[in-house]
Amino acid sequence: MIGEKMNAVGRQRSGAAPAAHHQRQYSDNFLESSSNGRWLQSAGLQHLQSSSNAVPPVQDTGGYYNGGGQGSRMYRSVQAQRTYSGGSDLFAEPLTPPGNSRRKNGEEQVSTNEYSPGLLDLHSFDTELLTEVSVPGLFDGPSMNHLSRGRSFDDSDPYFGNNKQSGRARGLPESNVLKSLAADNVKASNVAKIKVVVRKRPLNKKELAKNDEDIIETCSNSLVVHETKLKVDLTEYLEKHEFVFDAVLNEEVSNDEVYRETVEPIVPIIFQRTKATCFAYGQTGSGKTYTMKPLPLRAVRDILRLMHHTYRNQGFQLFFSFFEIYGGKLYDLLSDRKKLCMREDGKQQVCIVGLQEYRVADVEIVKELIERGNATRSTGTTGANEESSRSHAILQLTIKRSADGSESKPPRVVGKLSFIDLAGSERGADTTDNDKQTRMEGAEINKSLLALKECIRALDNDQGHIPFRGSKLTEVLRDSFVGNSRTVMISCISPNSGSCEHTLNTLRYADRVKSLSKGNISKKDVLSSTTNLKESTTQPLSSFLPPASTFEDDTNDSWPEQTDKEEYEEEYYEEEKPAWKKNSKVESFNFLNVDDKMKRANGQTKWKEPPKPDMKYSYSDDNLDALLKVNIAEVGFVVDLIEESNFRCWY
Ligand SMILES: Nc1ncnc2c1ncn2[C@@H]1O[C@H](COP(=O)(O)OP(=O)(O)OP(=O)(O)O)[C@@H](O)[C@H]1O
Structure with missing residues (x-):
């Protein structure tokens, strides 16, 4: 039911390190200025070196694109806490020693030794989780409650509110991680295993210019899409599609609030x-990068x-x-786009x-580091976004701890937070x-x-078999899916007609994922993408929107006209499926086996800007078309694709 679940937000209408790495001592000399400087240098952060032993000014601008009043408030906050904790805490150390440049004469070079046994295998020795950490009492130091609220830096973006929807105070809970820690274990189990949040961006200038x-x-944690349709007699009418999610964040919600939610x-x-x-x-240009970029910094x-x-x-x-x-291959965004190799250890x-x-x-x-990585990312131009992400960017924050709680032993992974800015989906x-x-x-x-x-x-069905190998993305995220995991999906949507x-x-798609979190899906539930569709009704266009003339002007060049074929009708799938099924010689992707991959990786692969030739998969034209036409909202079809079409990666 709409409003059944009242959330606090969006309630508006409107390399190859040697094995010796294991023995690395994380002791005092870690902070030693020379080594610190060396590591900073290798991290490309030399300019921070001089200040590395002093407490530098921390300016959290509430993101890293625009400044804002919020920044100064955070500055004070963090500084106060620094004083409390005392000591210098500025360092950034790559675990892989510097000097392993991968490029020579413009060619990408992958060190041969990184594929040798015994070399840095970041997770093989530290992925075993530590025993549960006992949580001490609540920190009684400076409260984070005073942190800035309300609009953040994103207010300055070139977007205008043009909504019939008016925002209202959202009555957000206080931003207070420490407070949330108070009931740590209880809380942990209360944090939904899968949370689906929708974020709507404002209309942009281009869309506004086109009326x-x-x-x-949006309303509370639900939203309604008013879709204009044509009857057979060519009169327009509106169809309402109503969805309910864990939270719906409208165009007035700041990135800070997105973080809190x-x-x-x-x-x-x-x-x-x-x-x-x-x-x-979300669709290309719907605000994924805009939404994801500020989150890691706030989390840090x-x-x-x-x-x-x-x-x-x-x-x-x-x-x-x-x-x-990118193209099924991994590149280190903090190391000259060095090509990376993924492996599974004995414990999978x-x-x-x-x-x-x-x-x-x-x-x-x-x-x-984030800025550096973002600058290195592969982007391209799509119909809807001039600077579209053409890769999936994965930023990982890993908490480690040495077994005895000191820094004298190699640390092991305690937990991990992965942020994924998915490439834009276009049909x-x-x-x-x-x-x-x-x-x-x-x-x-x-x-x-x-x-x-x-x-x-x-994952949510607690199935024994999780199809990680369906793609490189899911393979990489394997350890985030198993065990004690949490998933937050932010679905970004564009508001324009x-x-x-x-x-x-x-x-x-979001609806499907959400329904999964209730464990109520059956594998054969092919066409129930409207599970969460509260209502789909039709009403005369005039009752909602301006006269039809407006719509005539609204033709958006960027988007194809919708045809019946593209709607969610069974016939569509009957027609589309054959691209895979008719084609009995469905060509599986031409993934290289590990040996081939190794050979190529050992210095033979060239990387160009952009690294297009590096895409090693191949698709027949039919398969390519079919994949591009995939309506990813439909789970059943996905199963068909993955299970019947030999989607295999690498292994
Ligand atoms: N909530 C928002 N408020 C203001 N501006 C936004 C918002 N969301 C997105 N934008 C703007 O919209 C444009 C496209 O956003 P963005 O690049 O994040 O889209 P994307 O979904 O990541 O696209 P792609 O998948 O193609 O990379 C950018 O100029 C961004 O600043």
């Missing part, structure tokens, strides 16, 4: 042996607070890594060989004008999104 309509009406509640529990994943999903801020106060002197350490998956733990992990203890350094219809490479990117992206949903589905079809797709 594009805002067709999304999504990530803040799971920060404390990653100290409790939990692996959490937060990802944004809160994690460090917990480490410096609540868990002070307990040997917890925070590690940072940032890589992307994911090992990303050669990935640089930085030990961090300062928000400012994390900010720089084949959007990419017909693009070259084959772009279409292959799209197909690969769709494949991984399908696989991701399958894993979440299996031209994006209606995409928006409905996104919401149906």
Whole structure:
């Protein structure tokens, strides 16, 4: 029922380190200025070196794009806590020693030794979780309650409110990780295993200039999409699609509030042996990157607070890594896009060989690392976004702790928080004008999104078998899916009428994921994407929106006209399925086996800017078309794709 679940937010209408790494001593000399400087240098953060032994000013701008009043408030807050904790805590250390440049004469070089046994295998020795950490009493130091509230830096974005929906005070709970820690274990078990949040962005200038309509009406934790349709006599009418989610955040909700609703509640529990994943999903240009980018920094801020106060002197350490998956391959965004290799250890733990992990203890350094990684990401232009992410970016914050609570022993993973900014999903219809490479990117992206949903589905059904190998993305995230895990999905939607079809797709995908969290899905439930659809009614257009003339002007060049074929009708699937099924010689992806992969990786692979030739999968034209046309809202079809089409990666 609408409003049944009253959430506090959005209630508005309107490399190859030697094995010796294991023995690395995380002791005082870790902070020694020379080594610190060396590591900073290798991290490309030389400019921070001089201040590395002093407490630097921390300016959390509430993100890392724009400044804002909030920044100064956070500055004071963090500074106060620094004083409390005392000591310098600025360092960022890559676990892989510096000097392993991977490029020579413009060619990407992958060190041969990174594939040798015994070399850095980041997770093989530290993925075993520690025994449960006892949580001390609530930190009684400075409260975080005074932290800034309300609009954040994103207010300055070039977007205008143009909504019939008016925002109202959202009565958010206080931002207070420490407070949420008070009932730590109880709380941990109360944090939903899967949480689905929808975020609607405002209309942008282009859409406003075209008088594009805002067709999304938000209310509490539900929303209604007003879809314009044509009757057979060509009269227009509106169809209402109503959805309910764990939270719905409208266009007036700031990134701070998004953080409070999504990530803040799971920060404390990653100290409790939990692996959490937060990802944004949605059509290209719907705001995924905008939404995801600020979250890790805020999480780091809160994690460090917990480490410096609540868990002070307990040997917890925070590690940072940032890589992307492009064309089914992994690239380290903090190490000259060094190509990475993924392996599984004996315990089926994911090992990303050669990935640089930085030990961090300062928000400012994390900010720089994030900026550096983002600048390195693969982007391209899509119909809806000039700077579209064409890769999945994965930023991981890993909490480790040495077994005896001191820093004298190699630390082991306690918990992990992964942020995934998924590449934009576009349907084949959007990419017909693009070259084959772009279409292959799209197909690969769709494949991984399908696989991701399958894993979440299996996870929530407590299925023994989770289809990680459906894509590189899910393989990488394997250890975030098993055991004590939490998943937060933020579905980003564009409000304009031209994006209606995409928006409905996104919401149906989210709806499916949400329904999974109730454990009420059956594998054969092919066409129940409207499980959560509270209502789908039709009303005369005039009762909602301006006269039809407005709609004539609204033609959005960027989007294809919706045809019946593209709607969610059974016939559509009957027609589309054959692309896979008719084609009995469905060509499986031409993934390389491990040996081939090794050979290629050992110095023979070239990387260009952008690294398009590196996409090693191949699709027949039919398969490519089918993947691009996939309606990822439909789970049943996903199962078909993955299970019947030999979707296999790597292994
Ligand atoms: N909630 C929002 N408020 C203001 N501006 C926003 C919001 N969401 C997105 N934008 C703006 O919309 C544009 C597209 O957003 P963004 O790049 O995050 O989309 P995306 O979903 O990541 O696209 P892609 O998948 O193609 O990478 C950007 O200019 C961004 O600043």
